[in-house]
Amino acid sequence: xxxxxxxxxxxxxxxxxxxxxxxxxxxxxxxxxxxxxxxxxxxxxxxxxxxxxxxxxxxxxxxxxxxxxxxxxxxxxxxxxxxxxxxxxxxxxxxxxxxxxxxxxxxxxxxxxxxxxxxxxxxxxxxxxxxxxxxxxxxxxxxxxxxxxxxxxxxxxxxxxxxxxxxxxxxxxxxxxxxxxxxxxxxxxxxxxxxxxxxxxxxxxxxxxxxxxxxxxxxxxxxxxxxxxxxxxxxxxxxxxxxxxxxxxxxxxxxxxxxxxxxxxxxxxxxxxxxxxxxxxxxxxxxxxxxxxxxxxxxxxxxxxxxxxxxxxxxxxxxxxxxxxxxxxxxxxxxxxxxxxxxxxxxxxxxxxxxxxxxxxxxxxxxxxxxxxxxxxxxxxxxxxxxxxxxxxxxxxxxx
Ligand SMILES: Cc1ncc(COP(=O)(O)O)c(C=O)c1O
Numbered sequence: 001x002x003x004x005x006x007x008x009x010x011x012x013x014x015x016x017x018x019x020x021x022x023x024x025x026x027x028x029x030x031x032x033x034x035x036x037x038x039x040x041x042x043x044x045x046x047x048x049x050x051x052x053x054x055x056x057x058x059x060x061x062x063x064x065x066x067x068x069x070x071x072x073x074x075x076x077x078x079x080x081x082x083x084x085x086x087x088x089x090x091x092x093x094x095x096x097x098x099x100x101x102x103x104x105x106x107x108x109x110x111x112x113x114x115x116x117x118x119x120x121x122x123x124x125x126x127x128x129x130x131x132x133x134x135x136x137x138x139x140x141x142x143x144x145x146x147x148x149x150x151x152x153x154x155x156x157x158x159x160x161x162x163x164x165x166x167x168x169x170x171x172x173x174x175x176x177x178x179x180x181x182x183x184x185x186x187x188x189x190x191x192x193x194x195x196x197x198x199x200x201x202x203x204x205x206x207x208x209x210x211x212x213x214x215x216x217x218x219x220x221x222x223x224x225x226x227x228x229x230x231x232x233x234x235x236x237x238x239x240x241x242x243x244x245x246x247x248x249x250x251x252x253x254x255x256x257x258x259x260x261x262x263x264x265x266x267x268x269x270x271x272x273x274x275x276x277x278x279x280x281x282x283x284x285x286x287x288x289x290x291x292x293x294x295x296x297x298x299x300x301x302x303x304x305x306x307x308x309x310x311x312x313x314x315x316x317x318x319x320x321x322x323x324x325x326x327x328x329x330x331x332x333x334x335x336x337x338x339x340x341x342x343x344x345x346x347x348x349x350x351x352x353x354x355x356x357x358x359x360x361x362x363x364x365x366x367x368x369x370x371x372x373x374x375x376x377x378x379x380x381x382x383x384x385x386x387x388x389x390x391x392x393x394x395x396x397x398x399x400x
Contacts, residue, residue: 041244061282181330187340196231213332
């Protein structure tokens with residue numbers, strides 16, 4: 001029988017990665033592991049979101065009116081939430097999608113021909129490779145400089161844009177970045193806007209963690225890219241992080257920038273979204289009520305990350321000066337980066353922690369950190385679980 005060829009873009013490496021293999025072995029041996037990579041908020045007991053989910057059962061969801069960009073009341077609720085934060089936004093510039101991942105896919109389809117380039121931060125979150133590959137887009141990483149508080153290497157951005165010979169279509173920013181937790185500095189945002197506007201590139205700004213700063217932002221940081229912008233700018237967010245509801249499958253994109261470019265983009269996105277009509281009606285109709293509850297949910301998530309950061313800092317302080325483990329400073333988000341001695345590879349540290357101490361952490365290279373010596377932990381697990389496990393991590397690393 002002839003075999004279908006299948007595409008190159010779906011020829012993934014599906015072999016098990018070393019971390020998954022290690023975990024499978026430990027579990028098969030009956031080990032009770034604490035997962036400090038857990039980033040699924042529905043497993044972390046942060047806030048009771050069940051009443052929000054039950055809003056989807058309302059009878060209003062029984063009728064269907066296909067509206068590609070989203071139900072007007074839902075789009076208005078998203079815009080109003082931006083305005084409440086002091087940011088400029090109007091409903092007719094909001095596009096709903098099933099997730100921010102889907103929104104990335106739509107924006108790549110909107111902006112890129114096959115082989116066009118998109119600039120992405122490095123280190124950052126590892127989904128871009130998959131998203132870009134599915135749209136036949138080439139990614140060009142631009143470095144964030146670790147030694148300088150993850151400063152964006154603007155020279156590298158400019159060079160990457162120019163070397164693409166007119167094929168660089170967008171600059172992606174993750175704001176705050178995952179896992180470094182850095183918000184873009186105001187001066188960086190202005191420079192990036194100028195680079196994009198001068199070359200007809202768009203900015204795609206992933207703000208899924210923007211409402212989770214660790215306290216007041218330093219004055220040199222921008223809180224959001226929503227507002228008047230010189231370049232065509234898409235600000236992405238969604239229920240998955242903002243309301244701890246990834247299972248509801250609703251994300252949003254706010255288009256900002258020059259009116260004519262925004263109008264053209266929205267006109268095209270309307271057709272694109274119409275092709276899929278992927279956002280379910282019940283969640284759209286419940287969105288105003290769901291968003292109305294965001295303050296208490298977000299406060300609970302911020303309290304959780306603050307408590308776990310404090311536990312991490314206490315564990316490091318207890319280990320003493322010679323412990324050679326340090327937490328990298330960050331402005332916000334749901335994880336922390338531990339700097340650990342390079343006497344062992346990241347894989348070795350991870351293996352020791354799983355095998356001898358029953359704790360799962362991520363190696364830094366999962367997020368494209370280019371040097372050994374970093375481990376990444378999620379700040380979402382319940383406080384007691386986190387405190388006990390991070391104590392074990394810090395003392396294991398301290399004792400080498
Ligand atoms: C920076 C960032 N953007 C987007 C997403 C995905 O969000 P969504 O569930 O809306 O696709 C994640 C998920 O971890 C993320 O870390």
